[in-house]
Amino acid sequence: VNRKDSKIAMAHIYVAMIALLLGGTAGLLQVLVRSGEFKLPWGIGYYQVLTVHGVLLGLILTTFFIYGFQIAAVSRTSGALSAKQRLLCWIGFWTMTTGTAMASAMVLLNEASVLYTFYAPLQAHWIFYLGLTLVVVGSWIGGLGQALRWMQWRKENKGQTSPLLSFMVVCNNLMWFVATIGVASEVLFQLLPWSLGLVERVDILLSRTLFWSFGHALVYFWLLPAYMIWYVVVPKVIGGKIFSDALSRLSFIMFVLFSVPVGLHHQLTEPGVDGSWKFLQVILTMMVVIPSLLTAFSLFATFEIRGRALGGKGVFGWLKQLPWGDARFFVPFLGMLVFIPGGAGGIVNASYQMNQLIHNTIWVTGHFHLTVATAVVLTFFGACYWLVPHLTGRTLTKEMNRLGIIQAIVWVVGMGIMSSAMHVAGLLGAPRRSAFSDYGGADIASTWVSYQIAQAVGGTLLFIGILLFLYIFVKLCWFAPKGQEEFPIAEVAPNAEKTPAILENFKLWIVILVALVLIAYSFPIFDIISNAPLGSKGYKLW
Numbered sequence: 001v002n003r004k005d006s007k008i009a010m011a012h013i014y015v016a017m018i019a020l021l022l023g024g025t026a027g028l029l030q031v032l033v034r035s036g037e038f039k040l041p042w043g044i045g046y047y048q049v050l051t052v053h054g055v056l057l058g059l060i061l062t063t064f065f066i067y068g069f070q071i072a073a074v075s076r077t078s079g080a081l082s083a084k085q086r087l088l089c090w091i092g093f094w095t096m097t098t099g100t101a102m103a104s105a106m107v108l109l110n111e112a113s114v115l116y117t118f119y120a121p122l123q124a125h126w127i128f129y130l131g132l133t134l135v136v137v138g139s140w141i142g143g144l145g146q147a148l149r150w151m152q153w154r155k156e157n158k159g160q161t162s163p164l165l166s167f168m169v170v171c172n173n174l175m176w177f178v179a180t181i182g183v184a185s186e187v188l189f190q191l192l193p194w195s196l197g198l199v200e201r202v203d204i205l206l207s208r209t210l211f212w213s214f215g216h217a218l219v220y221f222w223l224l225p226a227y228m229i230w231y232v233v234v235p236k237v238i239g240g241k242i243f244s245d246a247l248s249r250l251s252f253i254m255f256v257l258f259s260v261p262v263g264l265h266h267q268l269t270e271p272g273v274d275g276s277w278k279f280l281q282v283i284l285t286m287m288v289v290i291p292s293l294l295t296a297f298s299l300f301a302t303f304e305i306r307g308r309a310l311g312g313k314g315v316f317g318w319l320k321q322l323p324w325g326d327a328r329f330f331v332p333f334l335g336m337l338v339f340i341p342g343g344a345g346g347i348v349n350a351s352y353q354m355n356q357l358i359h360n361t362i363w364v365t366g367h368f369h370l371t372v373a374t375a376v377v378l379t380f381f382g383a384c385y386w387l388v389p390h391l392t393g394r395t396l397t398k399e400m401n402r403l404g405i406i407q408a409i410v411w412v413v414g415m416g417i418m419s420s421a422m423h424v425a426g427l428l429g430a431p432r433r434s435a436f437s438d439y440g441g442a443d444i445a446s447t448w449v450s451y452q453i454a455q456a457v458g459g460t461l462l463f464i465g466i467l468l469f470l471y472i473f474v475k476l477c478w479f480a481p482k483g484q485e486e487f488p489i490a491e492v493a494p495n496a497e498k499t500p501a502i503l504e505n506f507k508l509w510i511v512i513l514v515a516l517v518l519i520a521y522s523f524p525i526f527d528i529i530s531n532a533p534l535g536s537k538g539y540k541l542w
């Protein structure tokens with residue numbers, strides 16, 4: 001990666017790591033409070049801490065790390081950014097960082113305890129909403145800088161298939177851009193005027209619907225960079241090849257098409273939306289499962305082919321041949337393994353009837369700690385072990401490699417305990433997003449207590465995991481021996497089929513994407529607006 005591009009990438013990653021430390025500390029406080037054995041000091045509120053945790057880890061750590069990684073990925077595979085593209089990435093970075101500082105300050109001052117989902121009726125200070133708007137606008141600017149580099153490559157190499165990793169970055173940014181239109185409308189036309197006192201009321205159902213039109217695509221914005229690493233980097237680390245370029249691109253295009261028009265599966269219990277629209281979006285949700293199944297198939301194939309090439313025999317003998325001692329493989333591999341139950345839980349959530357059982361219980365929290373907080377985060381940790389030294393001109397030592405492996409084991413054990421306890425307590429009816437309570441001595445609440453204590457044990461292990469990871473990170477940034485660490489990019493298997501040009505035809509995919517979003521959302525939103533009681537200033541806004 002070009003040195004100037006490395007600097008921008010690292011600037012993003014530093015902010016992500018500060019968010020990890022602060023957000024992780026808030027996570028530790030969370031589980032301790034929920035165990036019933038700990039009270040927050042100095043009048044700090046439960047929802048204040050929960051908002052710090054969700055915003056810093058769910059929105060800031062992810063977005064900043066992803067942009068750092070993506071800038072490095074584009075520079076590595078399409079070539080160094082031009083001065084204009086680099087400037088866009090810096091403007092994007094500073095806009096996002098200013099927005100983050102504004103939003104975080106309001107949360108820390110207890111002026112924005114509205115959780116990371118921040119839809120109405122919870123209301124925050126207008127500075128919080130403005131801060132988040134800056135984060136989104138900054139991400140558009142930085143994302144444009146990355147996409148322009150890919151477009152330049154296409155111009156310079158007419159008729160050729162573009163580098164896979166850059167193509168994947170463009171897919172993720174396109175999906176992000178379309179998804180953020182919903183939340184940007186919610187903030188600009190509802191939340192900001194409402195928090196400034198310009199309107200008296202807002203339509204809560206509309207606010208939630210606009211949020212979730214973004215909220216589910218958000219989870220794929222987190223996931224796709226992990227998939228980039230699984231598809232393109234991990235095969236090289238194990239000495240193998242990418243199973244199929246065409247299949248990898250197809251799965252990313254499917255994410256572009258199906259990530260946005262599925263948000264209603266977060267609102268299956270919402271009374272104001274007609275069941276037929278929910279049903280349509282449940283079908284589209286099942287469509288978005290398919291690219292993950294394609295990914296699982298492709299990864300198994302890569303691993304098996306490599307394992308057998310190294311002499312592995314029998315049904316599972318090839319597994320033994322994989323480089324288990326290499327943190328660059330082992331850590332993301334654990335993420336993949338955990339994604340199997342995480343994804344299965346997602347399918348349960350999306351199944352209309354089963355959702356009635358788990359919605360708003362702590363099962364959901366268990367689900368997303370397996371998906372984003374393990375599959376995705378462990379992959380990001382694993383990536384740091386080659387990316388950070390690559391960008392800072394240092395090397396991963398044997399000692400750091402071993403610590404990376406130990407860190408991942410601590411993480412999986414901690415998460416195993418915490419997330420299993422969350423899933424079981426959720427099935428017993430324990431609500432999410434609530435501080436400890438015995439619910440007036442209700443019998444059922446007493447059955448949750450042991451699981452809440454288990455969550456505190458798991459959560460404490462996770463906090464130790466964060467400290468361990470940050471220790472390795474600091475070493476890799478400033479103290480590891482100087483040298484050159486590889487940014488691994490695998491080649492495509494020689495016998496893979498040719499990539500059809502249609503997969504790079506973004507004009508076609510954008511048309512289909514817009515059509516799907518219109519079909520899935522225009523009627524429900526029209527219904528919501530036309531059924532809203534008339535007469536208040538807030539409703540007239542729309």
Ligand code: HAS
Pocket residue numbers: 117219220222223265266285288289292293295296299300303336337339340342343344345346347349350351355358359360364367368371372376
């Ligand atoms: Fe989800 C709620 C449905 C995936 C995150 N989800 C959430 C929330 C978050 C979240 C944060 O339908 C809470 C939001 C809130 O605060 O309210 N989710 C799904 C479905 C999927 C899914 C169908 N979720 C994710 C991912 C996330 C994430 C990914 C973050 C990164 N989710 C839901 C629903 C809700 C929900 C409902 C709302 C619930 C409610 O009522 O509130 C699917 O995309 C999952 C598909 C995944 C798979 C797994 C494929 C496995 C792979 C690994 C292969 C392993 C290998 C290892 C190769 C089918 C790719 C090799 C092994 C060897 C042994 C060799």
